[in-house]
Every structure is written in structure tokens, then in C-alpha cells.
Amino acid sequence: MVDIIINRGKFAVRAIKALFLNTVLIICVVIPYPGFRTCYAETNGELSGENTDFTQFSLEELKNVVIVSASKKPEMVSDVAAAVYVITREDIRRSGVTSIPEALRLAPGVHVARITATDWAVNIRGLNGQFAQNLLVIIDGRKVYTHVFSGVFWDIQDTVIEDIDRIEVIRGPGAALWGANAVNGVINIITKPARQTRGGQVVALGGSEEQSGSLRYGGIFGKGAQYRAYGKFFNRGDLADVGLDRGGDPADTNDAQSTDNWRSGRGGFRIDLEPGYGLAAGSPDAITLQGEAYNNRYDKEFERRSIIFPSSVSTQDGQSDTSEAMGWHLLGRWKHAISGDSDTILQIYYDHTRKDYDPGSGQVHTTDLDFQHRLTLGRRNEAIWGLEYKLIFDEFDDGPNVQMAPSHLDQSQWSAFIQDELTILPDRLTFIAGSKFEHNEFTGLEIQPSIRAIYTPCDRASVWTAVSRAVRIPSRLELHGRTSDTIELPDAGPDTPVEITAQGNPDLQSETLTAYELGIRLRAAPTLWIDTALFFNDYKNLIGLELTGIDMDGDRYNLGYANNTSGEAYGLEMVVDWKVTGNWLLGASYAYLHTLIEENRIADPDIDALISQDSNPPHLFSIRSNLDITPQFDFDLWFRYVGRLPEREIDSYTVFDARIAWRPFPDLELSLVGQNLLERGHSEFSTLEVKRSIYGKIDWKF
Secondary structure, three states, X not given: OHHHHHHHHHHHHHHHHHHHHHHHHHHHHHOOOOOOOOOOOOOOOOXXXXXXXXXXXXXXXXXXXXXXXXXXXXXXXXXXOOEEEEEEHHHHHHHOOOOHHHHHHHOOOEEEEEOOOOOEEEEEOOOEOOOOOOEEEXXXXXXXXXXXXXXXXXXXXXXXXXXXXXXXXXEOOOHHHHOOOOOOEEEEEEEOOHHHOOEEEEEEEEEOOEEEEEEEEEEEEOOOEEEEEEEEEEEEEOOOOOOOOOOOOOOOOOOOOOEEEEEEEEEEEEEEEEEOEEEOOOOOEEEEEEEEEEEEXXXXXXXXXXXXXXXXXXXXXXXXXXXXXXXXXXXXXXXXEEEOOEEEEEEEEEEEEEEEOOOOEEEEEEEEEEEEEEEEOOOOEEEEEEEEEEEEEEEEEOOOOEEEOXXXXXXXXXXXXXXXXXXXXXXOEEEEEEEEXXXXXXXXXXXXXXXXXXXXXXXXXXXXXXXXXXXXXXXHHHHHEEEEEXXXXXXXXXXXXXXXXXXXXXXXXXXXXXEEEEEEEEEEEOOEEEEEEEEEEEEEEEEEEEEEEEOOOOOEEEEEEEEEEEEEEEEEEEEEEEEEEOOEEEEEEEEEEEEEEOOOOOOOHHHHOOOOOOEOOOEEEEEEEEEEEEOOEEEEEEEEEEOOEHHHOEOOEEEEEEEEEEEEEXXXXXXXXXXXXXXXXXXXXXXXXXXXXXXXXXXXXX
């Protein structure tokens, strides 16, 4: 195994070198071609207006949007020394997606797989699973990564889709700025400022698999402060009799998946005071206050699965259950401009979440205080630094199969970061170096540095490279949890069940990643944009289970968590956008990912057979067509191919979606969307099949 990893690693390095040299040669050949000058789009509102006609912008203007996730400051995509992709609100509208996880399919290299009616597996550049780790998700500055299992509860992350301004996706480590757990990527979801949501908007959606509705109203109050308030409700799921085989082999990893009827309601508000909008035009300050409350209800019917090994069926009887998730959060942000070369941001938020886990429940309170300062040091040097303090209080109700010891815990984390950007050659060569210094109560001080550089030999081509270190802090479950279940072994009869326990380990160390990246961006023609990235990831101290003992009579296995695994991954990601005509845009993406993670062996073949393996498709391909038939008619197509998941025995599948929209009036849009039109249904991560569906949507602004 070690020889294989080393040989594959050497091959990946050689491939990166070869592609780098060939691309530089191509750039040098193409440079002499005349007629290309960069004219970056302004983003002071013209590209962000509520009624913007995106067909009037060139491809370069559409691609060079301003983002903040890569450097915690505004910068154009073409200037970023990282693999970044921006999902715009126009992309979301024309794709026909109805949830945040589904919208993430629009980004290259992001694997999104539907597990149940309420659960998704979402990951970037790594093995994917229901509790996929190593991915940091941010919504309007609020980190929604949970310490319970070091992942994201996608079922409770939602908002009015029409209010999302953009989703910035950073593929690769972002820990030097965002801290621990930003290992394989960062997803930053940013909603529109209140001044862009004045007036009312009603959205109603109804179809074969989902029904939802939202109401939002915004306006001005006081001395010009902008606000919006909204409410949203949906009903999803009711996927009974889809891929549910209650009489199958208990050892089949894809047997007897749960089916859910999922209802959710939420409401929230946002208030903005900005210069010229609630504050004096020359004011150095901007203030934002926003909050939201939600409640989810899940009606489940399932044949009970083992908590430790989801691939096996528990000997307990099948059951129906109703569970809930509820919570609320409040955030305040103050931006202050000291001068044209210096500004600060102070942000504080509180988040409360209570969720029923299977079969227990728990609640988490999070308070986060964050400060950052940007300043220019001379004509060629810009620095940004910041401090953050986070307090987490959790409380878990022990169930018959899950216990936390201690069940109540207060933990604090503090961190500081600094990043310096040095312009070596104006408009040509930039060097960026920085690090995050983070302290937590379990693994102590974690240092996560990053070195990046971007070279722009001409106005329409750039090459960037990066070396970064990132860590993942062990989850609460891995540190202090104890899970147990009684299951049937694959080679034993139903009359010989065994008990399996998994015990947390408070001495765990953080998982570490050292990542090497190389990217090339090329505007080969005024209507053609190419963006390519290669990466090589080296993982150490990965956390897995190991056998700690077997009772004398052989009917009880004791397992424990340990840093017992390592591995590597390498791959390629490519995006091509072509504006065929003024009213027709084609976009394609391809991602290749190869993982070489050492298998987590329990040293017992019966137990090994039950381990539910995470998996990733080696190939992801997508092509989208956005055509404006007339100024009132849109016709959009989306084709996706997802490779097979060999560890989970899930076949590859193709998806074809179509959308047609009509605007009889400027403020009214009627659309019809068909999803998964090529087949009746397909499995993405379990036997639950994502079915063919169709829905109609009314979007009315007033």
C-alpha cells in the first residue's frame, strides 16, 4: 500500500509539472494575438441590481465578479490565487434548484449526493459521506460547521433562495484565514443587502416532490435604514416505497434506508445602515443586523440501522418516529473605514440549535466575536489581520444507544490570523503569505500557514500556485461519545447477534492536511474563459476506529477512535465558459479525483465487512445551456454525469434537467422545471432513489 501511494504521488507531481510547462507554452504562443485588453466590471451595484439584465454584460464582466472569501477582502476572481468558483443568483435562478445543497452542484469539483429525503452528502476533493468532514460552510459571516460530528446539518441550513446574492466556493484549504476545519474547501453563502430587496416578493412552488412558498417584504424606515423581513415554508420528502427493500440481505450496505416526510418553516429579518442608505453619504460606517428562527419536523419510517455501522441492520424492530430540529440566530456587524487605505470589521453572533439525533437529542449554544483590520503599507503591500473568540456550550440527552461523557460541556476557542500581500511586479506578480494561530481545549495550539503566488504574464492569462496546511479538530462524538448497538454479523444467523460499542478518545490529535495547488486561468477569446486547477493532498493522523477488545464469550466487540489512518488525493478541475451569442451562454466543467486513503481495518473480518465506507466519484461532468429566446422567454438545459461510488456499490448516473420561464410582465415570472428527465430514478448514495420530478413556480414582485 505504501509503495502504491508513493508511486501514485510521484506520478501526480510529474503530471502537475507537465501541465504547468505545457500551459505556460500555450500562453506564450497565444499572447501575441492582438485585440485583448481587460476591462473589469464595476461591482458597485450595476451587476447586483434586482432587475439587472445579465445578457447585456460580456463574458469577462460576468466572470470577474468581486468576492471576499479567498482573502477576507473584496477582490476580483481573476486576481485570486486559489481555486474559486462563484455561483451567482442568476445561475441559481436558471438552474431551477430549490435548496442550498442542490445549488452547490453548480460548482465544479463539489460532489453532492442525496442520501435520504432530509440528508445530503456534500464534499470537495475528498471521500464523501453523510457526515462529510473537512468542509467549512459560512452563511452571511456565520459559521454553520457543527462540532458535534465535525460536519454540516444540511437539513437546517436554508433561506429564501431568491435572496441569495452569490455562493463563493473555495476548493482547497482556507484554514490560514478561516481556521480549523476549512480543510478541503470553504463555502460562503452571501445574501443580498437590504437595499436590493425593497418592495414585496411572493414565490409559490408546487410539484410532484415538493411544495413551498415564501413571502418577503423590504423597505425604508427611520432616517433611511433599509430592511427586509421574510417567511418561508416547504414540504419535501414523502419518499415511501422508493428504494426500500425490507426483505434484503442485512449485510447489504444499501438496504432499508429511511424515508421521511419533511416540513420546515422559518422567518427572519435584515437591517442595513450604509452610507447613502440610512447613514450620511460620507459616513465611514456601515451596520448590519440580521436574525432568523426555524423549525423542522421529520416524520420517519425506517428499519433501524446500526449507529456505529450504518451498513448493518440493528436487531431492534423497525419503527416510526417524529423528530424535530429548531433554532435561531442573531448577528451584528459593524464596518468602519479609518481611511481609504484602512478599515475594520467587528462582528458578533449568537446561534442556538436543538436537534433530535437518532436516537437522542442535544442542543448547542455558540457565541462568536470576530474582529479584522485591513491596512495598506506602502504602494505595494497590503496586510490583513484579525482576532476571534468562540464560546460553545452543549448539552446532550443520553439515549439508550448514545451517551456523551460529560453530557454538558463548555469550551472556548481563540485565534489570530495575519496575511500579507506583496506586489512584486505591479499588475504582474503578487506574493501572499499568512497563517492562522488557533487554540482549542482538546488539541492545544494549531498553526495553519499558507503561501500563495499569482503571475499574470498578460491581461488575459494568469498562473497561480499555493502550498497550505490545514487541520480538523476531533468532533465531540470522537472525543467524548459512546455509542452501542446490537447487530447481526454477515456470516452469522439471526439468532447470534453481537453487541458493538465505540468509545470516544479524549487523547485524539487533529487530522492534518498539506496541500499543493496549481491553477491557470486563460481568456482564450473575448467569448471564451478557461479555468484549470490541479492539486495534491497529503493527509496525516486521520481518525478511524480500531478494535480494543472482545469479551470472552465473543458476543461483545469494543472499539475506540484513534489517529490510525493516512493517505493522499490528487486531481484536476476545469471550467470552460463560452458566450456563443449575445443571448446564449454555455458552461461546462469537469473534475477528476483519485483518493489513496489507507483502509481502516478493525482486525476482524466480520466487523470489517460492516464498515460503511465513504466514497467519491472519480469523474464529475456538467454542461449547462442558458438561452434567452426573447427578452421574455428563457430556455435552460443542464446535463450532469456522476461517476460510480465503488466503495458503496453505487452505479454512475446521468441527469438531465430542463427549465422554461416566461415573464409576461417585468415583475412576474412563470417557470416550469423538469428534473431527472432521462430516467425514472437513480441512487446517489444509498438505495433511496432520486425520482423524476416536475414543478411549476410563480415569482411575483410588487
